Amino acid sequence: MAPTVDAVLLRAIASLSVLASTASTVEDEWQYVSDLVTVWSGTLRAVGATRAGQSAPPGAETAIDRLAAEAASISDPHRAMDWLSTLPLVALVAVGDAPR
Amino acid sequence: MRFQNAAQDGRAIVYAGIQADPLVARAASLLADAGYPERVLARAAMNGQTLDPGAWRTMFPTLFGPDADDGARARAEAVLAVSLEVAGRGEEARSQFRGAIVEALTERLLGQRVPATAVQRERRILFDGVPTEIHPYDVTVEVPGAAEAYDCKWGARGIGADVLNQLDDARRHAADEGEHLVAVIVIFDAARTCQTRLARQTAPRNGLRMVTLETLDRMAGVSRVT
Numbered sequence: 001m002a003p004t005v006d007a008v009l010l011r012a013i014a015s016l017s018v019l020a021s022t023a024s025t026v027e028d029e030w031q032y033v034s035d036l037v038t039v040w041s042g043t044l045r046a047v048g049a050t051r052a053g054q055s056a057p058p059g060a061e062t063a064i065d066r067l068a069a070e071a072a073s074i075s076d077p078h079r080a081m082d083w084l085s086t087l088p089l090v091a092l093v094a095v096g097d098a099p100r
Numbered sequence: 101m102r103f104q105n106a107a108q109d110g111r112a113i114v115y116a117g118i119q120a121d122p123l124v125a126r127a128a129s130l131l132a133d134a135g136y137p138e139r140v141l142a143r144a145a146m147n148g149q150t151l152d153p154g155a156w157r158t159m160f161p162t163l164f165g166p167d168a169d170d171g172a173r174a175r176a177e178a179v180l181a182v183s184l185e186v187a188g189r190g191e192e193a194r195s196q197f198r199g200a201i202v203e204a205l206t207e208r209l210l211g212q213r214v215p216a217t218a219v220q221r222e223r224r225i226l227f228d229g230v231p232t233e234i235h236p237y238d239v240t241v242e243v244p245g246a247a248e249a250y251d252c253k254w255g256a257r258g259i260g261a262d263v264l265n266q267l268d269d270a271r272r273h274a275a276d277e278g279e280h281l282v283a284v285i286v287i288f289d290a291a292r293t294c295q296t297r298l299a300r301q302t303a304p305r306n307g308l309r310m311v312t313l314e315t316l317d318r319m320a321g322v323s324r325v326t
Contacts, residue, residue, distance in 0.1 A: 032257070035296045043292065059161025066158040073149045076191075082147050082255050085293035089140045089313070090159055099136055099314040100292060 002055040005095050006048035008064045012091035013041050015071040019087065022080035029081060036084040043100050044088055056095055063094040101247065101279045106222045106236035118193075119200045119221075127182045127197075128204035130175075132212075132320075137163055138179045139313055143288060145183035146198055147254075156180055195254075202252040202288045203238045205316070210241055210250075212320035218243050225249060225281070227273040233266055247274070248282040256289045256297040264303035271307050284309040291315070 016037050023033045067090055074080045092100060106112065118124065131142055141163060145156050157164035163176035186197045203221065210219045223240045224232055225247075241248035249270055251263050267283035274281035287294050291312040298305065311319060 029257075031300065032297065035300070036293065039292060039296050057161065058167065059158075059165045063159050063161050066155055070149055070155065070159065079147060079149070081257065083144075085256060085290050086140075086144050086147070089290055090144050093137045093140050093160065093162060096162060099290075 003061045005051040005054045005056050005060075008056045008061050008095060009044045009048040009091060011064050011068055012087060013044050015068045015087055016041055016044075016084060018068075019071050019074065019080045019084050022074060023077045023084060025077045026081060033081060033084065036081075040084065040088040044091065047092065047095070047097055047100070051095070051097075060094045060096075064091055067091060067094070101274050101277050101281065102226050103220065103223045103240060103242050103247075104226055106224050112222070115196065115200070118196045119203070121197070121200075123182065123185055123189075124197060124200045124204050127186060127201045128208050130179050130182055131201070131205050132208040134175065134179055136314065138176055139288075139316070141176065142179050142183045143313065145180060146186045146194065146201075148187060151184055151188055153180055153184060156184075198254040198288075199252070202254055202286060205288075206239045206250055206252050206286050206319060209316060209319040210239065210248075214241055214243060225270050225274075227277060230273050233269070235266065237270075245280065246282075247279065248284060250284045250286055252286045252288075254288050256287055256294040259285065259287065259294060259297045259301065261301060261303040264301060264305055264308065267308055268304045268306070282309060283307065284311060286311045286316075286319070288313055288316075 020033050020037045024030055067087060071083060071087055074083060131139060141156065141160050162168065164173060186194055189197055207219050207221060218241050220240045220242055222236045224236045226232060237249045238252040239250040249267065251267060253259065263285060267285060271281050271283040285308065289312060291314050294310060294312050
């Protein structure tokens, strides 16, 4: 059975926490990191809720898994911060969603 | 209000070498013709961890999957190749290349809307009785009565009080002289992220225009999000 859009986006949300943990070591940007996690988690949840139960497009599940692996491999906190914005965009493109 | 070439200090000379690198022009050219998904790919791969193109193809099934047509796939492959070339330049260099690419992309897109000769790089804007700003504007459109000043950033984190104040000052000084100057910040990042960054800034931003990853084509006079 094909995974659903909301299920694969939940995996992307989990990756935001991984990135935030890496990025949080930049002391003067903790508020920005926290804001990004709040904003993008909410955005991905909202898309997931709107498309709950819909089958994810072909390749989307594998794409999000590989995306999660890429996020987990980032050790530089500044790059992790940059990726707090990048990862949600890639995830949304993978499920065929419009720019948000 | 008048425009002037920026003085070439040591840092500017080094950076000019980056700006003149053929890789910058190639990336800007590809991104100017790219759609939104290819631009997201470039943003991810230019600052990603892996240099394995197969990994990026897996992350972008809509661009590289079996449903992608040959033309779209070829464009995406070209964007991926140039992005990984930037990423492969190493940590410090890739940061400089990314900035230079956003500037060159801005210049190209503006050149589709106004005469290319009106688009200039690294220029100061001078006003009577006002001390000259230290930092030049990345890109300017120098059309009498319809001037534009652009500051270009790779990511929303580059939005700071110094940038906002400089753009606001230029816009106000131009108005004081009875001139109209459009002040724009171009960020190769998501609009939502930029708004998040701006929300905590106290510097003035009235009249400031913001161009983001989703709206780059507006600089070329195109309103679509591709």
